Amino acid sequence: MLPVVVVHGGAGHIPKERAQNSTSGVSAAARAGYIVLKGGGSSMDAVVEAVTQLENNPSFNAGCGSVLNVKGEVEMDAFVMDGKTLATGAVSAVRDIANPTQLARLVMDKTSHACLTAEGAKQFARSMGIPEVPMESLITEYSRMRWRKNIAPDANPVECQMGKMGTVGAVAVDSEGVVACATSTGGMLNKMEGRVGDTPCIGCGGYADNNSGAVSTTGHGEAIMKVVLARLILFYMEQGQSAEAASDSALAYMKSRVDGLGGVVTVDPRGNWAARFSSRQMAWAAAQKDTLHYGLYTGEHFTQSIDEPH
């Protein structure tokens, strides 16, 4: 059952014309994470690698391809967590770097803090020798088009953005049974400057604990925060529910209590995993026992050999 990596590319309504890119993107990221694991790499190495690929892929709302805030600028959030030690690193509202997840990992590994925000995060990146990239390099035509559309006075950004572009993330268990998670996002379309969503908030955007499992979430950030979604799923698993049942229970609770939709990838320390969502779609892929699993619409579960081209 081990090792295993599960990846998501955002929950919501993915337009048909973008569906293919989403599916191939998460599949490639899952493959990349799996190669790390098979090579003896840690679950942390694997999730960071998988999410880095999604950040570099302009089809996803993370790193390059991030949605724009109300001012037309890119502010990114990211989170990593190690299930063995509960060590964690996060950045919020960071600008002008290509890979916020790697920066979050550096916060975890190189500082005694758990989260750095905004200018402080950028200063730290500089001190770590991380190159500054022009904001323009992170902005795609698609994200600019969506921003422009939502600036219109009659636009409803919350409704419009619900998942057309979603947060990315991954969970993994390595051969030693250590779980880890990583989540990264450009946040919400046309958000206020400085808006921080669930992604960099521990327990919300993700959580990892060798005693129960690891989760990475996506969906309506404010709703995920209200129910501390990742931690909620793991509470259910601690009480004996499976990864799949716990994910479904928590997503159902989020819908009934705070009217929010989303999706999760969840794994337990033995390698049982689930990719579940209450939104219309979620691009996801998993790699385990040399098999690639993937899906997009509710109920889909395709498999192929990991070595077959997608």
Added chain:
Amino acid sequence: MSLCNRNLKMSAVVVVHGGAWAIPDDLAKASVDGVKAAACEGHSVLKRGGSALDAVEAAVRALEDNTVFNAGHGGTLNTEGEVELDAIIMDGRTLGNGAVSSAKNIAHPVTLARAVMEKTSHCMLTSRGANQFAESIGMATVPTETMVTEYERKEWEKHKNYVTGVMEDFNAQWAHDTVGAVAVDCSGNVACATSTGGIRNKMVGRVGDSPIIGSGGYADNLSGAVSCTGHGESILKVTLARLIISHIEQGKSVADSSQLSLQYMGNRVHGAGGAIVVSPSGQWAATFTTERMAWAAVDHDVLWFGLDPNQRSKEQLSN
């Protein structure tokens, strides 16, 4: 109104804390006086039929104004000598919440956090965005000199030469005087609020547990409200507030839930801290694993307070 008064006698409670750490003797009296006054502020709000949300905001505002605590005025300085403030407020009825992190020179971060909750569609704003929002709602900024105490400036100078933004091992001697409050009102609604300047000489932009939902605080009418203090990074790792709530959900008392959760934090990640909790039925607890925690509560017109472990002093409040 009379129904409310009858319920008030049954369950309206407010509990406040002024930080869990090895509070030195020369700050002890001021800390205890400060939390007592803040608890009374919260109690007045509840007594006249105000909501739990109003009560926790009022109590924390009183603590933010008090320079003996590390929140609002009196906040600690980051490594560059600036004040960066974090706060959260949460409404147990709707799970609505608002938070700010790294807000600069705001006298009442808890009020700014409430405005995020009530005036935006977001839950959290950081840094420049938080300050821009404050300006847009007419909230004044306060000059740094007014916010920073002489004591704090001296401590910052002392520690700047010793260690910069790094705490090698969790040392309870470091100040963790975050402030917070929880309350249940006469309608059975619970709320929490937490506010802090963070840890002394923290890296620029360091965000601790205080503004993070589930860590610095959590409130849910189905189970209770919690506000935490202590070593921020440890509180985050175990999502302490939500952990305490999970024990309450499983039927444990507020005191046992707090004790178990703090013990777990100590065992799993070697962090110490404290928590105040209130349940919708008016049960409450103030628990800590640090040397001291300044706390106070008003329950049935009795003012309870403490500082040292196992201390529970009381004063009758006049009706």
